[in-house]
Amino acid sequence: MDNITKKIPGFALSLAIAIASYYIAKLWLPMLGGATIALFVGIVLGNTWLQQPVLAAGTKFSEKNLLEYSVMLLGATITFQSIQQIGWHGVLFTVLQMSCTIGFAIWFGRRLQFSEGTYLMMAGGNAVCGSSAIGAIAPVIDADNEDTGIAITLVNLMGTILMLLLPVIGTLMWGHNNELRGVLIGGTVQSVGQVVASATMINQGTVVTATLFKILRIICLVFVVSGFGYLHQKKQSKVSDTKLSEQLLAKKSSLVPWYVIGFLLFCVLNSLRVFPSQFGALCHFLSTWCETTALAAIGLRLNLKALFSQGKRLLAYAGGLVTVQVVLAILLITLLF
Numbered sequence: 438m439d440n441i442t443k444k445i446p447g448f449a450l451s452l453a454i455a456i457a458s459y460y461i462a463k464l465w466l467p468m469l470g471g472a473t474i475a476l477f478v479g480i481v482l483g484n485t486w487l488q489q490p491v492l493a494a495g496t497k498f499s500e501k502n503l504l505e506y507s508v509m510l511l512g513a514t515i516t517f518q519s520i521q522q523i524g525w526h527g528v529l530f531t532v533l534q535m536s537c538t539i540g541f542a543i544w545f546g547r548r549l550q551f552s553e554g555t556y557l558m559m560a561g562g563n564a565v566c567g568s569s570a571i572g573a574i575a576p577v578i579d580a581d582n583e584d585t586g587i588a589i590t591l592v593n594l595m596g597t598i599l600m601l602l603l604p605v606i607g608t609l610m611w612g613h614n615n616e617l618r619g620v621l622i623g624g625t626v627q628s629v630g631q632v633v634a635s636a637t638m639i640n641q642g643t644v645v646t647a648t649l650f651k652i653l654r655i656i657c658l659v660f661v662v663s664g665f666g667y668l669h670q671k672k673q674s675k676v677s678d679t680k681l682s683e684q685l686l687a688k689k690s691s692l693v694p695w696y697v698i699g700f701l702l703f704c705v706l707n708s709l710r711v712f713p714s715q716f717g718a719l720c721h722f723l724s725t726w727c728e729t730t731a732l733a734a735i736g737l738r739l740n741l742k743a744l745f746s747q748g749k750r751l752l753a754y755a756g757g758l759v760t761v762q763v764v765l766a767i768l769l770i771t772l773l774f
Contacts, residue, residue: 440494447495447734450487454478454733455726468600468638470630472568472729473593479736480590487737499734500582504572505696507727511569511655512703513712513720519652526773527620531653533769534624534762538564539661541761549750553672554580557665558588563758566655567592567628568732573658573697577666586739589732591755596627599759600635608639610767615639617770619646624654625766656704662697 458475466474520528539560546556557578562571568589575585603626607618618639626632629651636647703720706712 443494444498445495447492447497447737448499448730449495450492451479451496451499451730451734451737454482454737455729458729458733468634469597470628470634472628472630472725472732473597475729475733476568476590476593476736479733480739480741481736483737483739484741492737496734496737497582499731500585500738501576503727503731503734504569505576505694507724507731508569508573508658509696509699509703510720510724510727511566512700513707513717514724515652515655515704516708517656517704518708519649520656523649523653527650528653530620530769530773531624531650531657534766535564535654535657535661537765538758538762542758545754545757549754551750551754552584553669554578554584555588557669558585559591559754559758561661561665562588562592563595563627563762564654565658565661566651567596567631568728568735569628569655570658570661572728572731573662573694573700574665577662577694578669582738583740586735587751589735590739591751592627593732595755595759596631599626599763600631603635603763604638606763606767615642616646617774619643620650620770620774621766623647623650624770625762626651629655659697659701662694 455471455475458478459471461474462469462471523531542560542563543556546559551559554575558571558574558580561574562568564570571585571589571592574580580588603622604618607621610621611617619636619642622635622643623632623646626635626647629648632647632651633644636644707717
């Protein structure tokens with residue numbers, strides 16, 4: 438009971454920021470979305486007036502647990518039938534785009550001498566689905582809170598920039614072709630909310646295509662989390678593939694955490710039409726609020742001094758990664774569509 442009581446102040450503050458951010462987005466800044474606003478409001482407050490130790494337990498709970506709940510609930514909002522609508526060329530585009538983004542993020546992150554946690558979370562966050570992907574990856578690779586906060590802040594910032602730029606770039610490249618503009622946005626922009634907001638700046642036809650490609654990226658979350666978990670375990674153990682597998686089995690540990698298994702289970706059941714439509718809507722509502730509250734808590738816990746101490750390297754990393762993502766997407770769209 439004492440443990441729950443300690444979490445109440447930090448959780449309540451995170452939720453209050455999330456609610457305020459939702460209304461700010463609804464009334465004045467719909468393009469940014471409540472989750473992004475909650476993150477930046479949390480950063481400002483957490484580095485100025487709200488640094489009291491009494492908040493620590495609740496913000497830590499909100500940061501870690503609520504993101505995991507959000508990832509699991511996200512599975513009930515998507516179906517495997519989406520892949521059929523995309524076609525083979527769409528699947529090939531998504532696989533190549535994600536693989537190259539992850540490969541470049543890891544290579545460039547190592548060249549700039551970032552920690553394993555930072556470059557793996559940046560790779561997954563950019564390639565898959567922003568904050569949700571980072572929240573799923575962080576526990577599997579034993580990332581510390583500071584690296585997680587920095588990665589989420591950067592990925593949200595990059596997503597906001599792409600959200601505003603890609604409608605312009607897509608129109609300059611392909612005119613009024615809704616399909617290709619939707620592929621560019623859905624295959625590149627980080628979070629679901631940012632994808633929808635970006636495509637909405639064009640038209641509803643673009644929103645449909647962009648959302649389908651975004652859903653396919655989200656489905657790949659299971660494979661990315663499992664792969665990153667394996668890479669981390671192997672690096673920690675420094676043993677052969679066979680011996681590593683034996684060690685994992687001996688520990689009864691899994692490379693796929695419970696919330697990713699829950700995500701996959703919900704996705705399968707939703708694809709089989711087990712759930713009523715209202716259940717999917719409820720899960721979407723809860724997932725969104727869990728993510729928004731978690732991002733508020735992450736902002737409250739983020740140390741701006743630590744972020745600024747790596748300023749030039751982080752800017753070089755983020756800028757290089759965004760540039761490669763966009764150029765690669767344009768190249769692949771030109772070749773495959």
